């Protein structure tokens with residue numbers, strides 16, 4: 001596994017650009033743990049949540065955070081026992097240009113670490129070159145996810161991170177189809193970074 005990270009801190013301009021948030025008022029259920037963490041296992045089916053053996057963090061299904069897309073598991077031949085359970089399933093978005101996750105119950109004005117994880121794992125059985133698509137936080141461009149950058153091997157996990165001051169208690173993370181294949185996402189995690197409001201907050 002190659003696990004590479006790219007980080008980008010967004011400009012304060014972000015405060016002005018919250019229009020995208022108005023459209024979708026879907027709220028996630030029971031999404032915050034005691035430290036204000038949000039751990040979403042995209043495409044998780046059959047149970048609503050579980051505790052990660054190693055980190056003891058609770059991961060929840062993404063069903064309450066988005067109303068589009070299709071859940072998948074990675075193919076059996078790409079299963080690796082040592083890999084985080086978070087990447088065994090994913091949600092793919094074959095329809096529509098822009099598909100979003102709505103994350104609620106955030107503390108407006110607080111700085112958060114956003115982390116998105118991707119593993120193709122031949123989930124569609126097509127054994128094809130992994131997709132490339134754009135990621136947004138609200139209306140702000142976050143980055144291009146180009147799975148080729150993490151290797152043509154479908155077995156590679158990609159993780160991208162951004163640190164952002166959220167302007168509202170509701171934020172959307174959106175995958176935008178740019179014609180490079182069907183966007184998908186395996187995991188989405190948020191960590192509040194300001195210690196004073198969450199004394200035990202840590203980034204594991």
Ligand SMILES: *[C@@H]1O[C@H](CO)[C@@H](O)[C@H](O)[C@H]1NC(C)=O
Pocket residue numbers: 045046071072073089
């Ligand atoms: C993925 O695997 C889990 C556990 O075996 C199963 O409960 C779930 O239904 C599967 N999801 C899909 C989309 O097939």
Ligand SMILES: *[C@@H]1O[C@H](CO)[C@@H](O)[C@H](O)[C@H]1NC(C)=O
Pocket residue numbers: 132144146148149180
């Ligand atoms: C993705 O990366 C590959 C390898 O660097 C490159 O050939 C391709 O043009 C990139 N695609 C996009 C849409 O940026």
